[in-house]
Amino acid sequence: xxxxxxxxxxxxxxxxxxxxxxxxxxxxxxxxxxxxxxxxxxxxxxxxxxxxxxxxxxxxxxxxxxxxxxxxxxxxxxxxxxxxxxxxxxxxxxxxxxxxxxxxxxxxxxxx
Amino acid sequence: xxxxxxxxxxxxxxxxxxxxxxxxxxxxxxxxxxxxxxxxxxxxxxxxxxxxxxxxxxxxxxxxxxxxxxxxxxxxxxxxxxxxxxxxxxxxxxxxxxxxxxxxxxxxxxxx
Numbered sequence: 001x002x003x004x005x006x007x008x009x010x011x012x013x014x015x016x017x018x019x020x021x022x023x024x025x026x027x028x029x030x031x032x033x034x035x036x037x038x039x040x041x042x043x044x045x046x047x048x049x050x051x052x053x054x055x056x057x058x059x060x061x062x063x064x065x066x067x068x069x070x071x072x073x074x075x076x077x078x079x080x081x082x083x084x085x086x087x088x089x090x091x092x093x094x095x096x097x098x099x100x101x102x103x104x105x106x107x108x109x110x111x112x
Numbered sequence: 113x114x115x116x117x118x119x120x121x122x123x124x125x126x127x128x129x130x131x132x133x134x135x136x137x138x139x140x141x142x143x144x145x146x147x148x149x150x151x152x153x154x155x156x157x158x159x160x161x162x163x164x165x166x167x168x169x170x171x172x173x174x175x176x177x178x179x180x181x182x183x184x185x186x187x188x189x190x191x192x193x194x195x196x197x198x199x200x201x202x203x204x205x206x207x208x209x210x211x212x213x214x215x216x217x218x219x220x221x222x223x224x
Binding site for chain 1: 147160200202210213214
């Protein structure tokens with residue numbers, strides 16, 4: 001039973017397309033996150049949701065729109081994809097801000 | 113700006129030796145966490161140490177925290193080839209946004 005699962009694992013798409021990445025957690029956590037890992041392995045938070053409410057939007061272009069239909073799901077939709085969006089995107093969840101986070105296996109997005 | 117910085121950026125040792133990685137951060141924290149990332153995989157939580165704790169153990173892992181120096185170290189004893197991975201420290205700040213702020217990671221290679 002995967003705790004945090006995200007799909008797809010790989011995504012190759014052309015510039016200008018719109019794509020979505022889905023994330024689900026079965027841990028009963030209140031908080032979910034999206035992180036971006038660049039080619040130098042640097043991890044940076046993009047969004048954080050608590051009980052379906054957006055609490056962090058870390059200066060991410062508005063082409064990125066997260067959606068949390070319920071506490072267990074946090075999806076990421078990206079419009080008008082650009083070459084610079086190529087990265088690995090990780091979904092994560094935690095019980096609260098002061099506990100450990102559980103990460104999905106990542107989605108490697110390649111924009112060509 | 114990035115909260116954590118890790119040292120060294122890369123470490124290569126022989127199997128059976130001990131590996132030490134260091135992490136420095138800038139602001140007051142609630143807790144500091146260490147994660148492991150195997151190549152092409154998601155992050156796995158290793159240890160969480162709170163700001164009022166100085167040392168924590170988990171199996172072959174030992175984490176120390178010095179809040180006066182704003183630094184932490186991760187020691188892996190009796191290293192194994194399977195310990196080859198990237199190791200990240202992440203901090204949760206005492207006040208402010210609910211997020212993990214990651215260092216740039218240490219790439220650890222254990223040579224058989």
